Amino acid sequence: MINYKQIIPAVLLFACQANAQVTIQLQLTNPTKMERTDAPVVVNLSEYNDVRSAMVTIDGVEQPCQLDDLDQDGRFDELAFVTDFTKKQKKDAIVTLFNNGEPRQYAPRTYAEMVMRNSKVKEKNKHDIYISSITVDKETANSNSYNILHHHGVAFESELIALRIYLDQRQTLDLYGKFHEGLELKETQFYTSDEQKQQGYGDDVLWVGNTFGLGAMRGWDGTAPTLLSDYQRRTQRILATGPVRTIVEVKDDGWRVTPTALPVNMTIRYTLYGGHRDIDVDVTFNRNVPDLQFSTGIINVKNSEEFSDKDGLRACWGTDWPATDTLKWKRETVGLAIYMPAKYRVKEMEANTDNYAYVVKADGNKIHYSLSYTSDNEDFGYHSAKTWFDFVKLWRKQLEAPIEVIRKS
Secondary structure, three states, rough: OOOOOOOOOOOHHHHHOOEEEEEEEEEEEOOOOEEEEEEEEEOOOOOOOOOOEEEEOOOEEEEEEEEEEOOOOOOEEEEEEEEEOOOOEEEEEEEEOOOOOOOOOOOOOOOEEEEEOOOOOOOOOOOOOOEEEEEHHHHHHHHHHOEEEEEOOEEEOOOOOOOEEEOOOOOOEEEOOOOOEEEHHHHHHHOHHHHHHHHOOOOOOOOOOOOEEEEOEEEOOOOOOOOOOOEEEEEEEEEEEEEEEEEEEEEEEEEEEOOOHHHHHHHHEEEOOOOOOOOEEEEOOOOOOOOOOOOEEEEEOOEEEEEOOOOOOOOOEEOOOOOOOOOOOOOEEEEEEEEEOOOHEEEEOOOOOOEEEEEEEOOOOOEEEEEEEEEEOOOOOOOOHHHHHHHHHHHHHHOOOOOOEEOOO
């Protein structure tokens, strides 16, 4: 396992100042009375044409940062870093951008992978053909896409959680539970061996079937959720993976949400930061879709206890088998949560045997919501419905009050 606390020593500050292209001074403010750990800060770089490397310092101490090219045009679009705050704390950060060199290296706190299968190689971890993107057409996807990739779709993680997204009409987020903090997917690839289990690695902790799992985006036919079955092409790709955050995308081109609807292209971007167990979900359509409704939510884990504040925050705590093989697997207890802001909510549906669901709509051509989960296996997490529900209430408050960033120069 890779522990995020094993930080690579920073290069001395003065060694890079001579090659600085521009320096940006930021004032960062925690607007809440809550302490914040690994609070994300993102700097838009659209006005800078030739950024090759960057450095962030707070009080003279270098902070791990990450440069991301999100539109894949060869230029960095954003710089991201995380930092801790006490209650109502203000901090001054200095961002130095360089027009030469390579992005600085730091200990990884996130990871993402897509692995092609090689059926001729049987030894575990020897069939690895790593890719960063895959596109399948409807005929291929409906017949075989679930088995094209080693763990059935893109997988990504922070030190706290790990997930995979099925490359099929469900596009469900399936969950991996860890016992200890650290990065594990490179070693286990979501299928933990008996030897790795004895060493303390985690494993799959949720059976999802055709449910939402954790927050899958689906259609809505007026009475029930619908799968993403009528489309032209489906793409999964890794946009970023590094010391600060990982970003993965799922795109469905030519999706007919209902049989009579005009086709629409939908892109779903999932962002996970180091030190976080929550995921930002940004859905973008290629046009405004005022006539369409969608659905999402969380699985009703068997015999789960539900929490809802009736204002966009919904969670559950429950225990079930993560697979049909009850001899190989043990029952797993998980806590799940979704936060859907008011401007996207149409209604909260009554719980059924499958899901705790929302009917949602786009604001223009966008939907944004957030997801989180915990596994009772964790030695660092939550172990009762009460503690989990207490956490998600605080989580909502933090989502609604992000770190304030003021550019001073």
